[in-house]
Amino acid sequence: MDIPNSLRRSAHALTHDWGRRTVIGIPYLFLFVLFTVPFLVVLKLSVSETDGIRFLDLLSYADGVVHLKIKLSNYLFLGSDPLYVETYWSSIKFAGINTLICLAIGYPFAYFMARSPANRRPALLMLVSLPFWTSYLLRVYAWKGLLDDQGVFNNVLIWLHLIHQPIRMMHTAFSMTIGMVYAYLPFMILPLYANLVKMDLRLLEAAQDLGATPWQTFWLVTVPLSKNGIIAGAMLVFIPSMGEYVIPELLGGPSTLMIGRVLWDEFFSNNDWAMASAVAVSMVMLILVPLAIFYRYRADTGGVRGV
């Protein structure tokens, strides 16, 4: 009795699913072709043996035996050479510092933007996204003119007789951090704003009604409820600044070795593609593994719904 009915239903579900699968499938296909495949190519390069100039296949067949050769020496070298280890650490450190500063500046900014009168918000949003109208490269480059020994800041300070010698700001951790914060701040502000503007303000009233001071209300209600915005913003800042190449190249110095720079050198200065691939794979893993654990954890706890 039930069979024709359920059959019809599943047939309907199939056609229904078709449209859905297509819509979901297109971006997945895009990611597969342009991310997964290149990544696998890079992964293969990092573990392949070379005969001087050519990379050898991982699988080879000779005398009735299938040989699988995986060369781990690049990775072993990566783990033992202090240059790489330190560069990874330094990348994590600068990306972390950048994320924290962006959060410290971006959170209050997003908060007041979300709490400002609704008719003023589009203008404020516009201001946040305004820098994107100019090329990223040019904007980073412009900091050179501001921070140089002969730059605007030093000249003004000397002219005001506050200093006599120019302060060395360019090619230091300071100049690079400023550049990173400047470039990545909007990526922190936008998700935070999107989260905070949706927040149910009655929850803040409820907290105050129950005896929480405004400061307690902020830490006990606003911050926990904006957790998803904080995480999204932090990811958007931390991950790309980890592999950042342009800013360390233009504004950084010898003390600010970043993995993006090392990667470039391996590929284009040393022409050691195998080593460069190993560096790239390690970097992706370094970011992906914590991310995967994090999302797994969120899936388990269900996260915070409704906010």
Add this chain to the structure above:
Amino acid sequence: MPQTNQALLGEGEAAHRDIAGRTGDGSFVRIDRLTKRFDEVAAVDGVSIDIRKGEIFALLGSSGCGKSTLLRMLAGFETPTAGSIQLEGAEISPLPPYERPINMMFQSYALFPHLTVFENVAFGLKRDRMSRDRIAETVEAMLNIVQLKPYAKRKPHQLSGGQQQRVALARCLAKRPKLLLLDEPLGALDRKLREQTQFELHNIIKKVGVTCVLVTHDQEEAITMADRIAVMSNGRFLQVGQPHEIYETPNCRFVADFIGNVNLFDGTIEAVAPDHCVVATNGGRLTVGHGITGGPGMAVSVALRPEKIELSREPPADRASNCFSGRIADSGYFGRYSVYRVTLAGGMKLQVAITHSERNGDLFVSGEEVYATCQPESLVVLGA
């Protein structure tokens, strides 16, 4: 029981109680000429009221009448433009919300979605720097009262609407507030649940003994829950009284019309006696069973509730009652009762509600000639 009319009657029990419902001393919350203006528009306009300890006081009105603004001023979320709010004789209007011994149950509850039921109820207690053990004890006791102890570890989104409402109530009551504020407490529940919750909520509040101000636009909710009701319109109180006073003795057309269904006759006074008066109306001459302060010629309205009218096919023997003849225009069957609309001789439509006290009771049909009668005591004269 003789009906008295506060607006028109000079003597009797209404005389020593002004519109503010002041009852002399012993007031717990005293609101005095409280005003709140938003851009020159008065949302609350010089309201004065005394609320007794342990009383459930309802603010009833349609949306935009100022009831929520008044409640938010009590909670501390709005600053009064003028006037004062005293709690046990102490002025509280300058205090921020978190320093007032007042807790509010928000419309749609405003439970913290990131905290469990237990943590939600404990939130206010933690602010009081209570010890861990005492907090656990108090929260458990509160959850027992609202019968949600097994749900302590759940998050709000895992609860039904009725359960969320009880968590919200427990969260307010946990702080042992001197004054409990309820903002449309049943507004987010569906009809069946409302009726059940109405009584539950009333019982819990009475058991705890907390003084309570509740805001609602639902007259039924106000009537069943409150000890006293203030009907609000345009930022002012139109009438303050016990539910039966508001229902049976409305003091103006607005109140009569807002609470329940009512037939309103327009007319002029013909004769006035100490215990009754006669009004010539568009529905005929009516004898009203209470005296009034006005004199003949004064324009008034006469209110008559649909359930206070009887219908019959024969003319009534009792000539003392008011009697209209008419024709059934249409009818509606509601199970418990039927509502008929009777077109009177003068063209006016009279709404009549007849309770079905018998299972196979007689139903009137459209087009039937009927006589509608009501006792003089059922009528109330209102200012026109």
